[in-house]
Amino acid sequence: MNVLEIENLRKVYAGGFEALKGIDLTIRKGEIFALLGPNGAGKTSLISIVCGIVTKSGGTVRVHGHDIESDYRAAREHVGLVPQELTTDAFETVWDTVRFTRGLFGKPGDDAYLEDLLKRLTLWDKRKSRMMELSGGMKRRVMIAKALSHEPDILFLDEPTAGVDVELRRDMWELVRSLRSGGTTIILTTHYIDEAEEMADRVGVIRKGEIVALGEKDELMRRMGRKTLKIFLETPLNAIPPSLSDWDVHLDDDGSTLCYDFDGHAEESGIPRLMRRLDESDIAWKDLTTRQSSLEDIFVTLVNEEKQA
Numbered sequence: 001m002n003v004l005e006i007e008n009l010r011k012v013y014a015g016g017f018e019a020l021k022g023i024d025l026t027i028r029k030g031e032i033f034a035l036l037g038p039n040g041a042g043k044t045s046l047i048s049i050v051c052g053i054v055t056k057s058g059g060t061v062r063v064h065g066h067d068i069e070s071d072y073r074a075a076r077e078h079v080g081l082v083p084q085e086l087t088t089d090a091f092e093t094v095w096d097t098v099r100f101t102r103g104l105f106g107k108p109g110d111d112a113y114l115e116d117l118l119k120r121l122t123l124w125d126k127r128k129s130r131m132m133e134l135s136g137g138m139k140r141r142v143m144i145a146k147a148l149s150h151e152p153d154i155l156f157l158d159e160p161t162a163g164v165d166v167e168l169r170r171d172m173w174e175l176v177r178s179l180r181s182g183g184t185t186i187i188l189t190t191h192y193i194d195e196a197e198e199m200a201d202r203v204g205v206i207r208k209g210e211i212v213a214l215g216e217k218d219e220l221m222r223r224m225g226r227k228t229l230k231i232f233l234e235t236p237l238n239a240i241p242p243s244l245s246d247w248d249v250h251l252d253d254d255g256s257t258l259c260y261d262f263d264g265h266a267e268e269s270g271i272p273r274l275m276r277r278l279d280e281s282d283i284a285w286k287d288l289t290t291r292q293s294s295l296e297d298i299f300v301t302l303v304n305e306e307k308q309a
């Protein structure tokens with residue numbers, strides 16, 4: 001089941017800048033979807049439109065079938081947003097902050113729900129603390145509590161771990177997973193590849209306002225990835241011999257490893273011919289490995305294509 005359907009979404013900011021150029025995207029119930037892209041790619045614009053903070057210039061967006069413009073209230077009820085910046089009142093308590101936010105959505109008070117929410121986010125003990133007394137990690141959790149205060153089933157996290165230390169990142173990842181096991185669909189934006197690799201079921205790569213890659217994370221890595229064959233040589237080489245000039249090879253580890261990058265899906269990898277040529281050239285080797293390229297390699301390739309475009 002799709003909880004979010006985006007068709008041909010466009011955004012042109014005042015001044016004429018085209019931030020989104022016809023985005024098509026559907027999000028399935030219960031998945032963790034990572035929208036990955038470099039700075040300025042359009043990630044925040046996209047989620048801000050879905051959450052009703054920025055108006056679109058064209059296309060349609062439906063949340064659980066409700067159009068975000070003609071059926072705004074129904075659509076908005078389903079989504080919670082954790083923005084990039086922390087926005088809370090320093091003097092207010094955790095409890096009041098979260099309770100007040102729920103009220104903003106016109107929801108009747110439900111202290112039992114909020115108690116459960118704060119317990120899930122391990123904030124219950126801090127409910128009487130004022131925001132300024134909390135650590136950075138706790139403040140972030142309060143932002144999540146605010147976003148979930150009106151009981152949405154879709155949670156948007158805009159760069160959830162930007163500028164956060166390693167331990168806190170791990171905590172955040174774990175928290176997001178636990179929210180998902182509780183039934184919440186999660187859409188997060190990130191420019192950290194490892195974050196997408198670690199968390200996402202599906203990944204969309206956005207570049208200059210366009211989705212340039214989309215798919216199951218594992219499938220995307222298989223489909224787009226290249227492979228590298230590493231051949232560990234008996235004797236290091238100073239340079240690539242002319243006899244190997246037909247292959248895309250380079251030397252690593254001070255000449256002791258010969259690396260061959262190839263398309264893992266091509267009909268012919270070129271490996272058997274390369275191995276024969278090594279034999280004919282009297283280049284002895286002791287071991288070899290192949291490595292599937294990571295999401296990082298794919299991302300770097302896509303971003304480099306952008307620079308060349």
Ligand SMILES: Nc1ncnc2c1ncn2[C@@H]1O[C@H](COP(=O)(O)OP(=O)(O)OP(=O)(O)O)[C@@H](O)[C@H]1O
Nearest residue numbers: 013014017019037038039040041042043044045046
């Ligand atoms: N209010 C605005 N007016 C004009 N241009 C804007 C406005 N908001 C964003 N932009 C531009 O739209 C583009 C996309 O911005 P957006 O914030 O959506 O990117 P992003 O992928 O979220 O980047 P980041 O990771 O840096 O937050 C950028 O070039 C940005 O400068």
